[in-house]
Amino acid sequence: MPRPSAPGTRLRTALALVLLAAGLTVGAVAATSTAAEPPRTWVVDAVDDTASNRWESVDTGTTTVTIRAGDTVEWQFDRATQGHDLVSLAPSQPWESIWPTALQEYRDAGGPSVTYTFDQPGTYRYECSLHGPMMTGTIVVVPADSTNQSPTAAPVVEPLTGPAPHVVHATANASDPDSGDVVAVAWEFGAGGAPSYTDHAMVEYTTPGTYVVRLRVSDGRGGLHVEEFTVVVTGEGPPDPDPPTDDALPDIDALASPASGTAPLTVAFSTQVTTRGTLHAYSAGLEDYPAITGEAVLVRSRGRTRTALSVTGTKPSAPHGAVHVHEQACDDDLGGAHFRFDTTQPFAEPNEIWPLFTSDATGASGAVEVTKPVRAGPKAVSLVVHDPDNAARRIGCADLAPGTADLTYSWAFGDGTTGTGADPDHTYATPGTYTATVTVAHASGEHAGHASVSDAVQVVVGAVPTTAPSPTPTPAPTSSPTPTPALDATPPRISRVGPLRTVRFARPVVTARVRDGGQGVRKKAIVLRVDGRRATKLSYDRARGTVRWRPARALATGRHVVRLVVTDAAGNRSARTWRFVVRLR
The missing domain is CATH 2.60.40.10 (Immunoglobulins)
Known part of the structure; x- marks a missing residue:
């Protein structure tokens, strides 16, 4: 569709830009003409460039456009370099309006446009939920015969x-x-x-x-x-806020490259940090894919981030072209925007983590793995699976825990020197065998200095040889050593949680299913909290893996938050959070 020209609007836009450059007032002015004008179409582009990801009105050059009732807005995607979901927003301010028909559309770069005709005056807001608040827009609709003057x-x-x-x-x-x-x-x-x-x-x-x-x-x-x-x-400002009260620390591994060589030997150390999460149905998935489940693992190390994913219960034999690591928890604004390695660069696959997959005939992904050549920062906190038919809808999410935002890294290199940071360098000046140890702890808050986790790696530094080495004698054959039993590193699986929606009684039964393929889960290692308070007298059938709890007193009407934390005998932990609403009439 050809883009309409609007000389008057463009003139006002040019004037507004001049005033903005001068630091003067710019007001959004509604049209005041009394002459009847035929309905027209206003074009808004999805724009991805080195400056930002944004919506841009062709007529105003901004994210806001003022139109008349009966006019149509057309969102186009020929200036996009990636997919966008266009979602109408509920009112958050007194002057904002409810969309008569909700808008929820996904388009790939260069995809077909989306049109919407506005018949009712008001102020309507929308966003690309993949990019969150940084990509929002506003449509101001004035009456067709408006003589209204702006405040x-x-x-x-x-x-x-x-x-x-x-x-x-x-x-x-x-x-x-x-x-x-x-x-x-x-x-x-x-x-x-x-x-x-x-x-x-x-x-x-x-x-x-x-x-x-x-x-x-x-x-x-x-x-x-x-x-x-x-x-x-x-000024300097206040100290960093305290970390969450959960004192859990991630699994770590100390790495060294190279681990051997001749003196002087410079070694690049790294603290490999592993976070995990259980995928569960949420948002649109609660209705469309309630059986979706799976595991997500994110491993951070020096110059490398590996993401592994396994999903079941989604649409069979379907390409899932929108699976991303996000920067907020599942329950926080539906995961928020995509995680980016470099926040100064636009949202795009090279700057993000996309573990995409095509499901098999049973709706399973199989093992999916993505490796990026850079260490992910602490804002990589969740993994979101979008609807394969409409990427604007989110169907599954896994929180990657524990969080890594407030961790400290202390190194002892084994030669009397120390260092800090996740990935330090150190040079060994003299030959010897050294054990380098890294200790990870919380930086602040109530758990600072109390909980920590450590790991060590050995570095062998030899002298520069002065003569040819003697041949190494062949050792006598020995019996094979007894295999070391495999360690249980798989956390318990939490599924079939409930209730998930609205209940009509004040003492609903809270349920969940717990499965563990290792040494099992004991009742004392199950912690259930409702609205932050620990639930007592819960029942646990270990053979069936069922957890049940019913409140002794009636719950108040409104929303309630349930959090279940399960730890198996090997120390692996899983957590799941869900919500329900009590409505008695």
């Missing part, structure tokens, strides 16, 4: 700079030229907190950095006034 403001935000902790006061001084319009004000301070909906608001910044303060003024009829201010906070 105005004379904001004051001060002081704009100072050392942490830094308190900023913001006053909108908002009004509307149309009598009868109700002005709604919202301040967003860019620090992760909730917006403020009063004309005057204040915020305290405790962490140094650069923040964007955004003012939005709405009249409820499509008119919108927006201004932004930059606040710079200096």
Whole structure:
């Protein structure tokens, strides 16, 4: 479809860009013409380039476009270099509107466009959920015969700079030229907190950095006034936050390359860190693929990240072209955006972890493995499987635990020297056999200095030979040693959890199935928490692997969170979190 030209809109856009460059006010102004205009189509592109991944209106050059009721928005993907899912967002602010028909579409780069005709005035927001908040857009729809004038403001935000902790006061001084319009004000301070909906608001910044303060003024009829201010906070800021109260530490292995050589020998050490998770159905998968399950493993080491995945219970004989490691937990905004090795680079396969697969006739993936030539950072925390028929829908997720964000690495190289960091280098100056040991612990919080895990690796450093070595005698044959029993390194499997949806009684039975292929699981190694409180008097049938618990008292109406942690006799641990809602009528 040809893209319509809009000279007036482009002129306003050019003027807006000039004003932005000068640091002046730019307001989103609704159309005020009373002349009847035929419906038109407005084009929005999905854009992937070195600058960012974003939605961009052809008419405004921004993520926001103001249209009339009866107009159509067409999202195009010819400027995309990867797939995107286009999802309508529920209102999160007083002036935002509910989409009459929810939007949930996936398109590959260069795929067919998506069109949507807006018949009702309002403010509608959308996003690419694969990229999260960094790729959102807004459609402001005004009445077809609107004579509405946008609200105005004379904001004051001060002081704009100072050392942490830094308190900023913001006053909108908002009004509307149309009598009868109700002005709604919202301040967003860019620090992760909730917006403020009063004309005057204040915020305290405790962490140094650069923040964007955004003012939005709405009249409820499509008119919108927006201004932004930059606040710079200096200083060192407070210490890092405490880690989660769970004191678990990941499995580690000490590695050395080379492990032998002649002095002086420079060795590249590495702490290999392994995190695991059990895949379970969630989001759209609770309805469409309730039997989906599997295991995910992510192994980080120096210059290498290996991801292994095994899935069952998904669509048979289907290419799964959207399977990614994500940067948030499964229950946190559905896993959030994709994990990227380099956050300054756009979202794309070379910068991400994609363990894609094609399922067999039973809906199983088989063993899937992806290796990347760089160590993944601590934000690689979950693995998400998307619907093979619509990548905008997420059907399965595994939390990769334990977390690695607050770990410290302490090395003793065996020659009287020490080092820090996950992957240090060390040079051995004299010959000898050395045992290098790495100790991993929590950096802060209640478990700092209490729990740790260690591993060692041996390095043999020889002298430079001065004469030809004597032939090595052939050793006498000996009997074969007794094989060492294989260690149980597979965590228990948690499945068939419930309830998962809405229940109509106040004392529902919480259930789960626990299976372990190693030495088994004992009842005392099962911890069930509901809304953070440990459940007592739960029953466990070890032969069948069933866990059951019923609350002694009625639960309150509303949402409840269940977390089950199971540890087998070998010390392998699995965890599963799910939610349900009590609604009595």
